[in-house]
Amino acid sequence: QVTLRESGPALVKPTQTLTLTCTFSGFSLSTSGMCVSWIRQPPGKALEWLARIDWDDDKYYSTSLKTRLTISKDTSKNQVVLTMTNMDPVDTATYYCARIFISYGVNSGFDYWGQGTLVTVSS
Amino acid sequence: EIVMTQSPATLSVSPGERATLSCRASQSVSSNLAWYQQKPGQAPRLLIYGASTRATGIPARFSGSGSGTEFTLTISSLQSEDFAVYYCQQFNNWPYTFGQGTKLEIK
Numbered sequence: 001q002v003t004l005r006e007s008g009p010a011l012v013k014p015t016q017t018l019t020l021t022c023t024f025s026g027f028s029l030s031t032s033g034m035c036v037s038w039i040r041q042p043p044g045k046a047l048e049w050l051a052r053i054d055w056d057d058d059k060y061y062s063t064s065l066k067t068r069l070t071i072s073k074d075t076s077k078n079q080v081v082l083t084m085t086n087m088d089p090v091d092t093a094t095y096y097c098a099r100i101f102i103s104y105g106v107n108s109g110f111d112y113w114g115q116g117t118l119v120t121v122s123s
Numbered sequence: 124e125i126v127m128t129q130s131p132a133t134l135s136v137s138p139g140e141r142a143t144l145s146c147r148a149s150q151s152v153s154s155n156l157a158w159y160q161q162k163p164g165q166a167p168r169l170l171i172y173g174a175s176t177r178a179t180g181i182p183a184r185f186s187g188s189g190s191g192t193e194f195t196l197t198i199s200s201l202q203s204e205d206f207a208v209y210y211c212q213q214f215n216n217w218p219y220t221f222g223q224g225t226k227l228e229i230k
Contacts, residue, residue, distance in 0.1 A: 037219070046210065046221055046222070046223045046224050047161075047167065047210055049212075052219075060217055061218070062218045063124055063217075063218050096166055096167075098166075106172075106173060107172065107214050108172055108178075109159075109169045109171075109172035109173075109178070109214070110159070110167070110169055110212075111169050111172075111179075113166035113168075114166065115165075115166055116166055
C-alpha cells in the first residue's frame with residue numbers, strides 16, 4: 001500500500017535553513033505520472049501548497065515562497081527533500097508531503113498524505 | 124494566483140440532514156478541483172477530484188458538482204464522522220491554491 005512519512009527537525013531557529021525529507025513506499029517516482037508535493041498548515045489555519053516534483057524531474061513552486069524553496073528527489077531511496085531557507089516564526093506549521101498521480105491527463109488530487117511533521121521556528 | 128473562496132466559514136447541521144458546501148474560484152479552473160476532509164490532528168483526506176469523481180473508498184453520500192468558478196460539495200445524510208473541516212483546492216493553474224476551509228459542526 002502507499003505510505004508517505006515526513007521527517008526533519010521539530011525546532012529551527014530564525015534565519016536557519018529547514019530540510020525536510022518525505023520517505024514513501026508503494027509507488028515509484030520514476031513511474032510516468034507520479035508526483036510528490038509539499039503542503040503546510042500553520043496551527044489553526046488553512047492549507048498552503050508549497051512545491052511539487054514530478055517523475056520527469058519537473059519542479060513547481062509557490063509564487064510567494066519560490067525564492068526560498070528547493071525540492072529534489074532521490075528515486076533510488078524513494079525520497080523527496082524540501083529545503084526552505086531563512087526560516088521565520090511565521091513559517092511555524094505542520095508540513096505534509098502528499099502524492100499526486102496524473103493518468104491520461106487526469107490529476108488525481110492529493111490522494112495519499114503523510115501524517116505531517118510540526119516545525120516550530122523560535123529562538 | 125487563483126483565490127479560492129469557501130462559504131460558509133462554519134455550517135451547523137444536524138445528523139441525518141444534508142449539508143451543502145460552496146467553493147468559488149476567482150477565475151475558471153475548469154473541472155480541476157478537489158475536496159478534502161480534515162479532522163483534528165489528522166492529515167487531510169481526499170474526497171473528490173475532477174470536481175465530481177469520488178476518490179477510492181469514499182462513501183456515496185459525498186458528491187461534488189460544478190465547473191468553471193462555482194463548485195459544491197454535498198453530503199446527503201450526515202453521519203457523526205462527517206463533522207470536520209472541508210477544503211477545496213484547484214489544480215488548474217500554478218500555484219495550486221486551497222480555500223480557507225468550511226467547518227462542519229453538529230447542530
